Amino acid sequence: xxxxxxxxxxxxxxxxxxxxxxxxxxxxxxxxxxxxxxxxxxxxxxxxxxxxxxxxxxxxxxxxxxxxxxxxxxxxxxxxxxxxxxxxxxxxxxxxxxxxxxxxxxxxxxxxxxxxxxxx
Amino acid sequence: xxxxxxxxxxxxxxxxxxxxxxxxxxxxxxxxxxxxxxxxxxxxxxxxxxxxxxxxxxxxxxxxxxxxxxxxxxxxxxxxxxxxxxxxxxxxxxxxxxxxxxxxxxxxxxxxxxxxxxxxxxxxxxxxxxxxxxxxxxxxxxxxxxxxxxxxxxxxxxxxxxxxxxxxxxxxxxxxxxxxxxxxxxxxxxxxxxxxxxxxxxxxxxxxxxxxxxxxxxxxxxxxxxxxxxxxxxxxxxxxxxxxxxxxxxxxxxxxxxxxxxxxxxxxxxxxxxxxxxxxxxxxxxxxxxxxxxxxxxxxxxxxxxxxxxxxxxxxxxxxx
Numbered sequence: 312x313x314x315x316x317x318x319x320x321x322x323x324x325x326x327x328x329x330x331x332x333x334x335x336x337x338x339x340x341x342x343x344x345x346x347x348x349x350x351x352x353x354x355x356x357x358x359x360x361x362x363x364x365x366x367x368x369x370x371x372x373x374x375x376x377x378x379x380x381x382x383x384x385x386x387x388x389x390x391x392x393x394x395x396x397x398x399x400x401x402x403x404x405x406x407x408x409x410x411x412x413x414x415x416x417x418x419x420x421x422x423x424x425x426x427x428x429x430x431x
Numbered sequence: 432x433x434x435x436x437x438x439x440x441x442x443x444x445x446x447x448x449x450x451x452x453x454x455x456x457x458x459x460x461x462x463x464x465x466x467x468x469x470x471x472x473x474x475x476x477x478x479x480x481x482x483x484x485x486x487x488x489x490x491x492x493x494x495x496x497x498x499x500x501x502x503x504x505x506x507x508x509x510x511x512x513x514x515x516x517x518x519x520x521x522x523x524x525x526x527x528x529x530x531x532x533x534x535x536x537x538x539x540x541x542x543x544x545x546x547x548x549x550x551x552x553x554x555x556x557x558x559x560x561x562x563x564x565x566x567x568x569x570x571x572x573x574x575x576x577x578x579x580x581x582x583x584x585x586x587x588x589x590x591x592x593x594x595x596x597x598x599x600x601x602x603x604x605x606x607x608x609x610x611x612x613x614x615x616x617x618x619x620x621x622x623x624x625x626x627x628x629x630x631x632x633x634x635x636x637x638x639x640x641x642x643x644x645x646x647x648x649x650x651x652x653x654x655x656x657x658x659x660x661x662x663x664x665x666x667x668x669x670x671x672x673x674x675x676x677x678x679x680x681x682x683x684x685x686x687x688x689x690x691x692x693x694x695x696x697x698x699x700x701x702x703x704x705x706x707x708x709x710x711x712x713x714x715x716x717x718x719x720x721x722x723x724x725x726x727x728x729x730x731x732x733x734x735x736x737x738x739x740x741x742x743x744x745x746x747x748x749x750x751x752x
Contacts, residue, residue, distance in 0.1 A: 353458060354465045369462060370491035374499035377455070395465075398458045 339367060341417055343375060344402060344410040347385060352397040376400055384409055435480055436463055439487050446497035455500060459490070506571045515570040517745050522562050524741040528683045529734055530554055536690035605665050612658045619651065630699075636711055637718070638702040642695045646688055653688070657681045679740035686733045689726055698722045 319327065342365050346356060353373055360367055379385045384406035389398050402410060440463075444456045466486050471477055478486075490496055507515050534547035618628060627634040660677035664670050692698065697719045701707055 352461075354462050368489055368491070369459075370489075370496045370499060373455070373459065373462070374496075377451070377500060395461065396457075397461055398454075 338417075339365070339371070340375070340379070341410070341413050343372070343379065344384060344406055344413065347400055347402045348407070348410070350399050350401040352392075352399050354397075356400065379406070433480075433483060435483055436460075436487065439490075439493060442493035443497050446494050447500055451500070463487070463490075505574075506567065507574050508577070511570060511574050511577060515566070517742075518570070519563065519566050520745045521738060521741040522566055523559060524745070525734070525738040526558055526562050527554065528679065528737050528741070529686060530558060532683050532686035533690055535687045536694065539687070539691055540694045602665070602668070605661060609658065609661045609665065612654065612661065616651075616654055616658065619654065623647070634702070636702050636705045637699050637715070640695070640697040640700045642692065642698060646691065649684075649688060653681050653684050675740055675743040679737065679744060682733055682736045682740060686730065686737065689730045689733060692726045693723070693730065 342360060342363075343356070346359055346363075351359060353369070353376065356376075357367060357369065357372055376385065376387075380387055380400070384403055385400050386403045387398055387400045389396050391397075440456050440460055443459065444452050447455055463486060467478055467483065470482070470486070530551065534551050537547045537550070538544065622629050626638065629639065630637045657677065660674055660681070663677075664674040667673075697715070699715060699718050699722070701711055701715060705711065
């Protein structure tokens with residue numbers, strides 16, 4: 312009968328947490344860019360990502376949006392909605408081109424890793 | 432906006448880049464307001480202060496949140512950091528070994544215990560900080576020029592040294608070291624019975640100074656210890672780490688001896704019963720002055736060897752990991 316793998320100890324859990332964050336970092340950029348093919352403001356963007364299984368805290372998301380905007384991948388504007396001013400973000404034409412490339416890269420990488428892990 | 436949220440946003444604002452702070456705070460305030468309104472609608476009542484605090488905690492510490500908006504800054508980037516870290520460990524380890532040797536030399540030559548202990552206790556705040564500061568500064572400057580340096584290195588591949596081959600060559604070097612070390616030991620152990628081995632024909636009028644008797648046994652012990660280490664590595668090649676650590680310790684002890692000699696007035700004197708003519712006194716003075724230069728060179732060479740051993744220890748421990 313196969314034996315269940317040992318539960319990770321505290322050091323392994325901490326290591327896993329670090330690696331998980333590293334793994335998530337690049338994926339998060341792609342997810343945000345992908346989600347912003349439709350216009351969102353911060354709050355609805357966070358909700359949309361969480362509904363698709365990628366919760367992200369505000370302290371990470373808002374600075375990331377600013378960085379992506381500075382890099383020219385997003386555009387933004389303040390606009391009124393429900394009688395309140397909100398800052399709406401959307402993918403820029405450059406962002407649209409980059410997200411296509413990243414999407415292809417992501418799928419290729421995903422397929423390769425899946426094959427590698429299946430081989431084991 | 433409640434006073435709690437106002438206070439939080441003011442704290443974030445204070446650390447934000449000046450040009451964008453109004454815009455960023457406006458956006459954060461809007462998100463906080465929406466989150467609280469949504470939650471209040473869900474509960475059908477206004478949020479308590481604790482519940483509002485829970486919302487803010489999600490955004491993180493005000494300073495941590497604000498710094499994420501700044502450009503990503505570093506003194507030494509990830510490309511250079513491993514080399515920086517290794518150099519720092521080597522330099523600090525080497526400097527510590529040298530200063531331990533200095534403190535022991537002081538103790539042996541009769542300096543108060545307090546002076547030696549004080550010297551070692553102040554190491555982290557004096558020499559340690561200085562070594563840390565200089566190395567960090569040098570690497571920070573290197574980091575600024577890293578792209579240009581890498582381009583240059585890439586254009587001239589000769590700068591990339593090949594790893595030293597393992598195997599027979601190193602074994603022969605080890606054997607040579609053992610043979611040389613054993614010959615020295617036989618010579619050294621014969622000196623008390625035949626001073627002519629130390630001074631040659633000059634043994635007729637020269638004799639070792641009292642420091643020789645004091646250091647004779649320690650030198651013998653250190654030399655024997657290093658031979659034992661060499662034999663151990665010859666018989667057990669997988670004990671390379673023992674050799675590196677053993678070498679580091681024997682080099683540090685050897686530095687202690689050299690420093691004691693540096694603090695000594697004379698290493699040779701006139702042999703008992705020899706008349707102290709001006710000429711002979713001049714010869715003794717000349718030899719002692721020359722010996723001082725030799726000791727200084729010995730000290731520098733030993734410090735260099737200590738740094739090399741520290742390098743091997745540090746690189747071995749990083750490849751072990």
